[in-house]
Amino acid sequence: MELNNKDSFFPIMAWGTSPGDISVLNEMSECGLTVAGFVSPENLDMVNNAGMRAFVMDSRASGYDFTNIDYDKMADNVTSLVDEVGSHQALMGYYIKDEPNISEFSGLASVSELFQEVSPQKIPYINLYPNYANANQLGTEDYWEYLDYYVNTVNPPIISYDHYALMENEPLREGYFSNLEAIRLASIKYKRPFWNVILSTAHFAYREPTSADIRFQVFTTLAYGGKGISYFTYFAPKSSNCRMAPIDQFGNRTPTWSYIQNVNLSVQMLAPILLNLTSTGVYHIGNVPKGCLTLPGNTLTRAVYGNGDYLLGEFAHINGSNYIMIVNKDFNNSTNFRLELNDPNSQIYRISSYTGNIEGLVDESDWLAPGQGVLLQISPKGI
Template sequence: MRHERQPGGQDPTPARTGAGIDRRSLLGYAAAGAAVLAVPALVGGLGAGTARAAEANGVVPDLLRGGRYPIGFWWPPPPRETTAARYAQIADAGFTFVNGGNGVVDRDLNLRMLDAAGAHRLPAVVVDSRVGDIQNHPREQWPALVKAALDDYGGHPSFAGFNIRDEPHASLFPQIGAVNDLIRRQDPTKLGYVNLFPTYASSGALGTPTYEEHLERYVAEAHPRFLSFDHYPLLGPAPALRTDYFRNFALVRRQALRSGLSYWGFILACEHLDYRLPTDAELAWQVNVSLAYGCKGIQYFTYWTPDLPSVFRQALVTVDGQLTPLYHAARRINNDHLRPLGAQLLPLTSESVTHFGEREPLPDVEPFTGDDQVASVSGDAVVLGRFHDGSRGNRRWLLVTNRSFDAPATTTLTLRGAVREVFAFDTGQEAFTRVPLRGPRDGPVLTVRLAPGDARLYRLHSDDSGVAPTTAH
């Protein structure tokens, strides 16, 4: 996505001018066809009755079934590097699924990707023009086109679905809904994958006056099985940060909860244009903020560095296939932190997200004011993500994330007297251990120490087993 700096310190908005390039044109540049490019709108849908019935019967796409926390990326190895050895590196770095593109866009190359991914138990989402370019065919041919694509890949154990489109204009939502319905009817275990714009996209790019309307219309018209969005916060030299980063999470989270959908997010992992190369701590911080806001899947932009040196400089793997220090940082974060922590959070429901210690109010960000388990917070700024499991009313899971990616945090939580026990999750042991509490029984104290960008998960036990989960907000 192309982002220009604007005068007066304003946040940039997407543009496609001069040397600029966005995610959609990036796929086109790599001969992905128009599978994820903007196309003229098609109105009307094929109906969602059967698809909704399939959902009611409990049939969900394989990638959304739970188990392993979804960790993916944009921009896989190119065709010449689509080998079992390269996909071994992907698996070794802790990724749990792959997405097509970077020239891997036709039947033969997709099958090669599925073989390479399958050798390492990696599900794969493919880019296929029969699905992504379906608008180029008469509407009555659409069911046969989707069926032909499903027949080509459906027997492969690694095939997980189709990448339908990236960052679509709202006028494309009915077309996406028609394709999603066809996939659901013909094989509801496969995912129709779509990724949405960030909040800093212009209304012209969104096709709606507001981002909120964009999300609402997408859910109503595109019939998604999940939500995915990108937002790259590390714009300019450190410690610069986009001011609407948390707002984007808040709005997508709100729409996901209202719609009963899970949602995934992208993190910046590629130096390009004015976006800096993340430090290890900045990479971990993006992961932990995503988790605190309830993301059920995290994706890296990008894995392989796109071969466009005027725009892209370095990602996890260089253009010529060298593993960079950021690859090794991602490997540590994914395997040692995100995989075990994500497995704990995956089955839970995000109940609230609050911020403590913000210097000034942020739009759509809720400041911490106390709840039924944590009375007050003091010390350094943190993001508090609270979760429940829907059954045990006396338990809450609390992810405490350092608000800073360049300084450590020491934060003290004063708990309500009803909290009798606290357990901390050890990602190394993959187990909870009891934490001794300080202070009086009617107000015990928990002190949390976090490295830059780090987070810690706690489980709080109350003596009131009759407390029901509150309405998510």
């Protein structure tokens, strides 16, 4: 299944259900979203008119006890749904399950395999727990066992997971980066892309997101090689202490709407390159979280100079060229940086997040806002 689409479509999703309202869908597209989340089959035409894609949410795909699948009934349901919507150009795939327990993997495999057989260009969408889920939720004490068994059993075309790390009482939940490490490892080991569901709505003890919070979550995901971003949520749930979603409970834009729009448009500018990159290494400079690596000095990058706290991802492009993404991990302060490469015959160019064009760096250095990342191209000198 080819998910690194040649048309530079990068999945940026509003996680949750979306209404059959063309004005709302147009506003989502204006926000830079490319996937309208989960919709009813009859709303696919409106999604298409808004220039997006969507996952169909329908009981024929998701309405099962996955610990006890009636295969014949499920097969009839899947065939019926695919006959109805399978050829629709706005269809991204089929919503199956959110945060499954390991006991459900066998049943999920039956549903997912059948969808991939009869609708091979679409995604049977399943989203995994984060690494802070407890053993009762996961069905095992070990997160890697959960993740590895999932991919081996269900054989999904993508690996999607969520991790909400923006806490009121601390800058970042411990385990955010170790979760990215595990997901990246599975993505590389099993050769399939990963998507990250990130926090855009304050609830429980999660804080109201700032522009830096949004940038941080998106660019750290991209630096680890992520090929899809989902926002939890776009529409504010009308319950509990939920607040500052991009669209509030009265249907109005909040500042968060502009925060995610700015980042989404930047991702779309970078998408033609991002979709063709393979992660070759991820390193932390400054504070190195548990389970992560510091820059060894013998890869593409010899050293990073500056007073900041950085994340650096190295990539190989399908055309043989190399790229680097460097992210400022500080939520409050801008920082500058300068890179030293191991190859003295190479030079560094910046890919503009606003135009997609290649630009030069001044003395191979630049500035980063809090949470901001920049994509850099490494080219032979003189080119």
